[in-house]
Amino acid sequence: MACSLLPLHAPLSSRPAPRTLPVFPRGTRVLRHRPPPPLLPPPRALPDIAAGAASGIRDALADAFLASPPTWRSAAASNFAVFVAGSPVLLSGLSASGFAAAYLLGTLTWRAFGPPGFLLVVAYFVVGTAVTKLKIKQKEAQGVAEKRGGRRGPGSVIGSSAAGCACALLSIYHVGGTAFSELWRLGFVASFCTKLSDTVSSEIGKAFGRTTYLVTTFKVVPRGTEGAVSIEGTLAGILASVFLASVGYLLGQVGVSQVAVCLVASQIANYGESYIGATLQDKEGFEWLNNDIVNVLNISIGAILAVLMQKLLVSWSS
Structure with a gap:
């Protein structure tokens, strides 16, 4: 009977108290743990970083410009910098695809002949673009203007530089050895003298030529006729060839006698082209x-x- 006096359950006071959520006064914000913000450089360090990056880019471009002999990497970097800086002028005379083709030409030229060869092509482009846009409205009205308002496409770029590119590749890979390196450089200059003479004579003839003659019969034909020449255009073409060959001489690409070689070769080639x-x-x-x-x-x-x-x-001289 004594066993019946034992409690069947534990006393109420020994039961665990029910869990309740903490009660905060209304309007109290509960602070939660947040990860610390990422470490940022001090504000004063940001201009230093930008200046350091700019200095590094400037030094890299300077090394690319001054690399002698040029490498493919230095040629591509130098040409890229020039194209970015001169893109407004370049796009005024080139279509988008022509711009890309000209970049390849510029890189190849820089790799083969360095900055002097590149500057020769720049002189060719500036003069050629200027005469192409000369009296462009009149040429368009007569139906003899270049397409796209005088902006050259990739076909025109390749057609104007194929021989120069071939000479550049022959020079890069030392075809013929040292004895031929000067000849490839001369061929490069002569090819652009020929093309500039052709472009100037054609565009000046379209703009100012009073009378145009067919080169085979010397009969008078309308402006823009294939194979037609004019006195004004022919004289302008000769001056253009002399100008670019002289630029090549000043840049150290050709000698004095080679200026005359470029002039004669360009005029014979232009007559052949007209024929x-x-x-x-x-x-x-x-x-x-x-x-x-x-x-x-x-x-x-x-x-x-x-x-x-x-x-x-x-x-003959030897």
Whole structure:
């Protein structure tokens, strides 16, 4: 019976108290643990970082510009800097795809002949673009203007530089050895003298030529006729060739006698280009012979003639 006096349950006071949420006064904000903010450099350090980055870029570009002999990397970096700085001017004379093609040409030129060769191409581009846009409204009204308002596309860029690019590659890979390195440089200069002479003579003839003659028969023909020449355009083309060859001389790319070589070679090549235009271009069976292909033939003739003439001069003088 004594066992019946034992409590069947634990005393109420021994039970655990029910859990309750803490009660905060209304309006009290509960602070929660947040991760610390990331460490940032002191405000004064940011200008120092920017200045250091700018200095590093400037030094890298200076090294690229001054690399001698140029490497592919230095040529690409230098050309990129020039194209970024000069993009407004370049895009005034080139389409977007022409801009990309010109970048490849500029990189190849810088790699082969350094800043002097690059500056020669810049001089060619500036003069060629200027005469192309000369009296552009009049040319458009007469239907003899270049397409896209005178802005050159990739076909025109390649057609104007194919021979120069070939000479640049021959120079880069030392084809023919040291004895031929000067000849490839001469061919490069002569090709651009030829093209600038052709461009200037054509554009000046369209803008100011009073009378244009077909080069094969010397009959009077309308402006813009393939194979047509004018006195005004021909004289301007000769001056353009002399100008660019002189720039090449001042930049150390050619000698005094080679200026004359470039002039003679360019004029013979331009006559050949006019003859091809008059006799074959736009004729049945030669539909493939467009302006770009004729330009490649023209500048190739100019470069090859210059190299051959220089070889003959050297052999005669020795």
